[in-house]
Amino acid sequence: MLTCHLLLCVYIVTFLMGVPANILAFWTFCLKVRRKATPIDILLLNLTISDLIFLALLPFKMKEAFDNMVWLLPFPLCPFTGFLFYVTIYNSTLLLTAVSVERYLGVAYPLRYSVYRRPRYAAVASVIFWAVTSLNLSVVYIMPYAQWRNVAGSDNNSSALPPTTCYLNFTTEELNILLPFRLELFLVLFCIPFFICCFCYVNFILILSRLPNISRRRRLRAIGLALGTLIVFAVCFGPYNVSHLVGYVRSDSEQWRDVALLSSTFNACLDPFIFYFSSAAVRSMLSRCVRNIMAKLHILRCGGAPH
Incomplete structure (x- = not known):
């Protein structure tokens, strides 16, 4: 019960904070890509789309947590939402890795990389990331239906009711199928991207710290962004x-997995900070929005003041 309340609270906070921030980032990157696209704009736009899809699925997870992890929605929504939910999480890891590679190449090989720096390569990479994560996470879509078939087979009843939970109680x-699959996710979609990010950002920081023709403020901001990411x-x-x-080591599905997933959920709120420090267009758009809001509040305050 306590876990369900915690899940529900984090889902709600993430949804309320993440939706407006990611919509602002999405609109900004769309305008930027239409005007003059760069590879990092394409990657960050895809990261924003991934976060928005993730946030769109959170109401289903809220409903599940509110019902104490009992799935009371139409059962076909279970594999569909679960599949997209996890695809967007792992797609974010690959896109963040691609951003780290782009930044590293830009400072390590500025002249050589500028020759091959094309937005279409980032677009192709983004499509590949979506395909890789979708193929790897296909088990999440298949398993709930397999559980339903197992229930029907054990009862010798083709019209048996679907499982009462979604992607739980295996x-x-x-x-025996899921644990090796999860180990593969850990190694391929987390460890390898994480090691690539570490290599790129550590070298990125070392190179920036040795560059004499960059202001101290810009250097510190870039290093802080790399460490923060x-x-x-x-x-x-x-x-x-x-x-x-x-x-995998314990041959069991850990009970604390849902709590561990909360940090991945909250990532949808943290990505906009990466967008803010990575893109001058996002900073400009946010400043413009803040000025417009302050101007409207000033007009309302002055209009309501006694003459």
């Missing part, structure tokens, strides 16, 4: 992926 046979990557995606490894 049998030993189902765990790396910390966000580890804190947001680390706990849940570690649960895959622990579950």
